[in-house]
Amino acid sequence: MLSPVPSSHDNSSSPTSQPPARSQISVVASASKTVLHHFKKHVGVGVICAVGYFDPGNWSVDIQAGASFGYRPMLFVIFLAGIIAIVLQVLAARLGCVTGLDLAHHCRLLLHDHPRHPRLVRRLVLYPLYALCEIAIISTDLAELLGSAIGLCLLFPKLPLWSAVLLTGVDVFIFLIIGDPSRTGRPVRLFELVIILLVAMVFVCFILLLVRVHPDWQQVFLGFVPSAGLLQAQPNAVYTAIGILGATVMPHALFLGSNLATQDRVSQPPQPLPTPSDTREVSFLQRLQRFWKSILYISRSERNGLKDYTSRHEFRQNNSVEFIRAHLGHGTVDVILSLLGLAVPINSAILILAATMFYSSGNDSSIGLVNMHTLMLQSLGTAAALLYALALVCAGQTASVTATLAGQIVSEGFISWNVSPFVRRLLTRLISLIPSMVVAISSGGSGINALLIASQVALSVVLPFVAFPLIYLTSSKMVMSVRTPKMSQEKLTDASPIPSTHPVSVSDALPTYQPPLPVHTCVTVVERKSDDPIKRSSTQEHVVVDYSNGYIFTAFAYTIWVVVLIANIYAIAMLGMGQTG
Template sequence: MVITLRSLLKTIWTHGKKHTGVGLVCSVAYFDPGNWGVDLQAGSLFGYRLLFVVLLSGLIAVFFQVLSHRLGCVSGLDLASHCRVMLYPRAVTRYSLLYPLYILAESAIIATDLAELLGSAIALCLLFPALEIWHGVLITAFDVLLILALGDPLGGRPARIFEIIIAILVIAVLICMCIIIARVHVDWPLAFLGYVPSKYILKDGALYTSVGIIGATVMPHSLFLGSALATQDRVSDPTESLDPMEKPESLNFKQRIRSAFRILPMSPPQTPTGNPLSFVKIHLYHGIVDVVLSLLGFAIVINSLILILSGATLPSANSASLFEAYDLIRSAVSPSAAILFAVALLFCGQSSSLIATVAGQAVSEGFLSIRLSPLFRRLLTRLMSLIPALTVAIAIGKPGINALLVASQVVLSIVLPFIVFPLLWLTSNKRVMSVQGEDGSFVCFGNSIFTTLLGAAVWLLIVIANVYVLVTLGMGTS
């Protein structure tokens, strides 16, 4: 028993020291400002009844995020790079599938970054009422670049300072939400009853809001990022085999400037050879535990707390935008609770912005094999989301910002099935998901028949949900 306990403690310590990070980073995407808007609306209109949908969407996110992690860890290539390997060789698939898929993925990145940018800007305006909304957009547009200049999170080994910053922001959001909930009167038996499936979801417009929760929770960019981070070696000594030109101290000022804005030519698609079996055994299951616990412990909990807060303080409200939710919490609970609400939104927006810009880097490098400097790629991503946000903020103001935030979530929901399909295809392919052992035999880590059928059913559910949303919006009945 002593040996077993010691072994268990050693495993937990090893996991916490070496392998924790990917799950926290990916979990941020599942409670971004877009989720806040949908969860606030669900709670204000339907109370606690849609908590089951929050739980369901979180479990769907866990399912796809685990598949994404397995793909990167086993094959050694991220999802975007695999799409290029499959579709680039033939001109027909290159122009009919690869490049359109890249455009969709890039659209999802811009829509995601737009939502994070707007969320942070709204939070700044709530905390500092003297600021105009466009002031907040400008301030938050470039502050993320300062943090991301610290290192490249997509290198061969993890950038621990980046992961620590994300962890601090995520924990800060959770603490703020817990403090707010502690100050609110919540009918907890009724709230926990909301996690039980109910036919109420099909009535009185709740289905439309339920689809919105699923669409806003499962994020395409997190799947690209998760597969890229899963390829990193988190065990070996990070000081080994470093290129001297990659060390900042070895570069003079002019070389640093050139390095920050370098553009290397496109390279042929890399053929996946798979990671060694020893690498897979060390990283795969630790990574899966990290992803599952992070999404269950942070993403689902934070989304649930937002909806519970809305259900307890904003019952039967006609509108539940972030601005109006702040005002209602300020009057119904306390000014300090409203400030905590804005602070949590700011932390959420900042952490999500970090993830979106890094995911944009993974998408461009994977689909096109164009090696931009991380700083240059993040600057492009931020500028592409800044222009529409700043235009709407100056021309229309708060009502336009709310509409733009909703529109970004619609784009993400539409793009999602196109990203999930190749993920399911690749993780079900035995050739892609097999690695060679020491004895020469191959070990397959691909999907089982049950996992493949479950993934196909979830994919079909997302497609049907998207069709429902588009038809409802087209008829003007939502």
Template structure:
């Protein structure tokens, strides 16, 4: 009679079962740990990634794919790596110092020891104007892209009507809360995340319906001489400007200052706290006849949107005027936020922005350059061309997905551009107005030129303006990333105070005049507090890489400006 191995050695079976259960429990615990960390810390990366596949990207990616095929995919990848590196620098600046990039620029140039007016009017205010110009160029692309998407979804809607609809929609969503508060506005981040996933899913479905030669497509990620062909470098700079967005650096540094672990109220200074609002609304529900209470509660909430509270004004007045008059975040805060934020930013940019941009360029290449659209190198495709050809060759369902993805991209990017404008105005000008008023002003700054363009130029010239807006962003970019690289490379600005207990080396016998508190009553040395600093600045390698990226962007922009001046631009 034979026995099974388990019957012959029951201890081995029990050991194996116990080991499997141990590994399952370990994996379960690790999965929940990752989920909890992602739930708390994910947000900044997804919000910032939106800026890297906005309608401006769509316009320039469609142009690149329809004119040069897969050859410029390398530029998309390189631009994504540049964006991830610079966005990590902005994230580090916000987490370590507790201040955004715009506020740091004000501290650098507003109150210099010598030649104050020269620094203010020669450096600070021109830098602010360039930042606002970048936001206007971004908003122009976002509003026009959303308007085009609405026109594609609803052909009877004129382009200028689409601009009005998307502008009003953004204001309605932003009125729900202040995304730049000391605590993250999770509802705002969830809305952005939903729009990002909508874009990715729509593009993946469209790509799945197209016959693509993936071998040549992947070869496009390898650098080729096509990049330096006539007009290709202009388009490459447009891709760079569409990918590495100045306003996203401002916004990313601001969102990185938020405390994502504290459970305190989001808005303790609000005139109507959560508890009092709950009591008032409960009282109204229980006593329907007291509608006046509801009216007063609504009026108080609306009034709080347009009035700056006294605590906010005191916080503005108490802002330090230079870096030597302020302290960075505590070491515990930096350690609990910094590396989670860096992983969030890199994974979001490479996992969403680069992939979506690559899919748009692959779509344009397969349909226009290699497919039946075959526009060739002389006729770049527009958003309207792409929609029409997708509808004719793939089907109406794919065309609707294309329009919906464009709308989701434009709406999410419009939200980001408006919030970034709020951050820029707060940081550079120290505005003493409410966040809603700041968002209104920022929205109008972008809405007015978009309306003019939609009415005067019409659909035929929109694609040209989309690409031109991205080239303008690329030209402005070196002026924005210069202070970012300088700030993050400075150990004086990026150091965090570390208070650690250490043993005193002085005993009563050796030092009779030692101050009280250094020794215990029995003569033994006691623990004393000694202060030093932890340096979070970029090392030599990272700083050198940052300056190299700055030089590459600067050289490409100089080339484009010269070629445009000679009448040889794209």
């Protein structure tokens, strides 16, 4: 008779058993909301940066590597190059998100007004570094131009090569159609969607091609496992591996990633107030005049007054902790997933195609972009060759647009040269167009392949000079520290944090949130500390949050830099001695 009582009591107390289920539902709902917010607001930057890692220059190196050495040694090299690219690209994203300035502007702040020898540092370090970066941009654009031209010739066989090179200059108008994301301080979603669409086309084309060639997937997966085959192979295997590294890690992508990371992708854009000129009727001639002024301007003034482009690092105010917490984690995840999910698979697919078709047959001599298409047409048919040519055109065009955008960022950052995207695109394309036209008319396809190799060598030479200031800046507490009022920091600490989605391999080095350092008393604007207790009690206390790299990751990053430097020196030495195979 007493048994029903405890059962009813247990049913009434059953909510104690419900919270685990409810908590699981809330966790899933929160995670789904976070993922939806990530795809809605933050996806795009990583894809744009990943474009530079599978440009036509990569295609040439990957095709030759696959045809000459097969799966086993070189697939691991592609994966290793992807890891190095992820490390450097994440550092670029952190620099832009925390400080609000891109890598080019930071190089100017660091070198333009040196405390002791300003003129000497400008002439011996800043301007030569800027010249090297411009050489990298032009070399990148040269590879994209040649790749797009070859792709057009493959799609339209009757089109002469020099005509295809000339036609690729039409993409100078792309910025006028889809907007310029470097000037608004906010994402241009149309620009990002166009790039995502072109990248998706490249990705789908390679999936279809891999289905057609039927590679040995067991050997493919073993190819990503490190082995001693790289050092035991013929001498030019090391040179080819270095070529993959130099062609994969692109200097211009670091400038581009640091700039796009400064954009506010969360808050709503401010609505401009109407002005008297907006209410007046504007004639057609006035509209035409405004249009040409908007695309044909060159100035030496700063871009806008919303950011501090002149104060040295010790006097600058970085982005707020709120902004960093809203963007840093999502931006890091976007970059990592884009490089691992797009750049590495596409480069691997190119090498797998070449290895499957040519390595077993021993036909590995001078396999270039055109030879690959010809052999694919003979082996797999017209449809596969058409997919290959279409993917080459899409890859060349997407990489060309992003290279121009990076060139614009470099010129504005290093020398404060304000130039419209149209003018910048025209100048860069003309510099690349002249040698391409000369080589296409005089030498044809063989000369184009040699020009592609020369462009990748130039990129390899520039990479260490760009990577070093990036590692140095992100490892500096002075550059990467954020000063915030103590009360504001306490509210941020009490609030529920955004779940961290960092991979395990970089979690200790790239934390999205770090505990605050000991409280410093702010006596003046320049953050001087006072020993006077009266002054200390009368001022507001601030918390300094340090977002610089940890000691372990700093050592890891500098180790990567040394490896890249030694590899490039070795490749240049072998190229000079003619021992590249």
